[in-house]
Amino acid sequence: MDIQAEKLLLIEKLLRIGDAKILEQVRKLLEQSKNPVVGYDVQGNAITHQDFINKVEEAETQYQAGNYKTIDELDKQSETW
Incomplete structure (x- = not known):
């Protein structure tokens, strides 16, 4: 059909x-x-396609603004845990 x-x-x-x-x-x-569900967060809440796109765009904006940590910075931070 x-x-x-x-x-x-x-x-x-x-x-x-x-x-x-x-x-x-x-x-x-x-x-x-x-706007299908494309995944779930660690609490089990659904993440829709648009939510995912929004989070990626926000992450790109933060990265371009220099708002991130290097691997070395994370290693040093994890030593205090």
Whole structure:
């Protein structure tokens, strides 16, 4: 079945749905596909694609501003742990 036929089949099924909760779930699923979860942080919280892009851009900005530590600095810092 080609993509257009699949779309028409889904439209027909959506038109027959009488349960608002199911329609809400379909809507949320479609919204999530625009910004999918790409990973999780150490606490188990989802990280979306856009969150990841934002964090990378923030890290690049900090690096360009000189806001980082070298390996040597981290080694010295870890000696006090």
